[in-house]
Amino acid sequence: MNNLEKLVASAQQNPGVTLEQDFYCTPEIYELELTRIISRLWMMVGHVSRIPEPGQYFLYEIGQESIIIIRESETVINAYHNVYRDPCHIQVFEGLIFINLSEDEPPDLETLYGSYHDFAEQQGLARAKIANMKSYPTRANWKLVIENFFECYHCAPSHPEYSAVHDRLKILARGAGKGTGPEAAEREFTPVFEQWETESRAMGHLTGVYPGGNEETGDVRASRTFIQKGFQSETMDGKPACKVLMGNYRGFDGGVTVFVFNPMSIVQATNDFAVMTQFTPRGVLDTDITFTWLVDEKAQEGVDYDPEDITFFWDVTTRQDKTITENNQAGVLSGVYRPGPYSIQEANLSRLKTWYLQRISVN
Ligand SMILES: [Fe+2]
Numbered sequence: 064m065n066n067l068e069k070l071v072a073s074a075q076q077n078p079g080v081t082l083e084q085d086f087y088c089t090p091e092i093y094e095l096e097l098t099r100i101i102s103r104l105w106m107m108v109g110h111v112s113r114i115p116e117p118g119q120y121f122l123y124e125i126g127q128e129s130i131i132i133i134r135e136s137e138t139v140i141n142a143y144h145n146v147y148r149d150p151c152h153i154q155v156f157e158g159l160i161f162i163n164l165s166e167d168e169p170p171d172l173e174t175l176y177g178s179y180h181d182f183a184e185q186q187g188l189a190r191a192k193i194a195n196m197k198s199y200p201t202r203a204n205w206k207l208v209i210e211n212f213f214e215c216y217h218c219a220p221s222h223p224e225y226s227a228v229h230d231r232l233k234i235l236a237r238g239a240g241k242g243t244g245p246e247a248a249e250r251e252f253t254p255v256f257e258q259w260e261t262e263s264r265a266m267g268h269l270t271g272v273y274p275g276g277n278e279e280t281g282d283v284r285a286s287r288t289f290i291q292k293g294f295q296s297e298t299m300d301g302k303p304a305c306k307v308l309m310g311n312y313r314g315f316d317g318g319v320t321v322f323v324f325n326p327m328s329i330v331q332a333t334n335d336f337a338v339m340t341q342f343t344p345r346g347v348l349d350t351d352i353t354f355t356w357l358v359d360e361k362a363q364e365g366v367d368y369d370p371e372d373i374t375f376f377w378d379v380t381t382r383q384d385k386t387i388t389e390n391n392q393a394g395v396l397s398g399v400y401r402p403g404p405y406s407i408q409e410a411n412l413s414r415l416k417t418w419y420l421q422r423i424s425v426n
Pocket residue numbers: 211212217218222380384
């Protein structure tokens with residue numbers, strides 16, 4: 064049994080605590096993660112509207128690889144390794160471009176996420192355009208970045224804007240999804256949530272949860288919740304950031320639709336804008352957080368929206384998360400770090416740990 068197998072076996076015996084230090088800083092483990100986990104995932108890399116004309120391209124940097132994504136024609140977008148021009152797997156799902164670096168044939172996106180179409184169409188993801196893009200290079204291991212994203216235990220103390228915009232009881236009860244909060248909070252929140260669902264459906268909108276179609280991708284789903292009573296969008300005053308509704312929405316219901324494709328590829332969307340969130344490992348202690356803000360393709364900048372208003376909420380929250388995560392990394396690197404227990408509001412992290420340990424074990 065080698066060292067990694069011992070570490071994995073020990074971690075699997077202790078599902079309720081964080082991973083050992085080695086997982087967050089050892090180059091050999093990071094290299095294995097790239098081969099066994101990252102290169103087998105469909106990584107969301109951008110929106111089709113970034114390269115509308117044949118011949119247009121952009122670069123996607125992951126690990127030590129540079130991938131070029133190029134529009135060949137009106138209907139064809141290809142991806143190649145930038146140096147050797149070897150093609151890599153690419154698929155477009157509802158306007159979102161995904162690449163897969165696996166040497167084997169990966170599962171079809173349609174098989175994995177076919178159940179997301181109803182929400183994606185309601186949101187109009189394929190009929191969107193880019194309002195803004197920002198990158199937040201973060202000096203931390205990729206697992207610390209996604210662990211931070213998938214729990215909201217830290218939201219009240221660390222994110223004053225997030226906590227002002229989002230319903231406090233919702234953060235407590237379902238900060239990181241249903242079943243991630245204390246039972247008493249969930250009991251109090253359930254009727255409030257059901258009331259919102261009833262109102263949203265009365266407007267003709269879809270609500271609910273659509274599970275991702277494949278266990279292989281971990282705990283994935285598309286779901287809808289609401290921001291906070293009286294809030295139409297994720298803005299400080301709750302007013303819309305864009306006058307043009309996205310997709311098929313018939314009005315502002317104040318909902319947020321979240322599409323989790325895998326822990327590295329997430330889309331969150333209000334009635335008026337969507338935020339593509341990408342987490343990309345660049346080195347054992349380096350991760351890129353990339354946001355692409357989308358609005359309806361008919362919305363006019365300066366007339367219907369100001370990119371600054373669209374960007375504000377997730378920009379301020381992500382700059383805070385970058386600091387928190389970099390501090391976490393410094394803590395993990397310290398000689399006195401020991402795995403600590405997850406709180407009830409970090410139930411997602413225990414699931415994430417199981418997902419990770421399964422995949423790092425498969426050659
Ligand atoms: Fe956060």
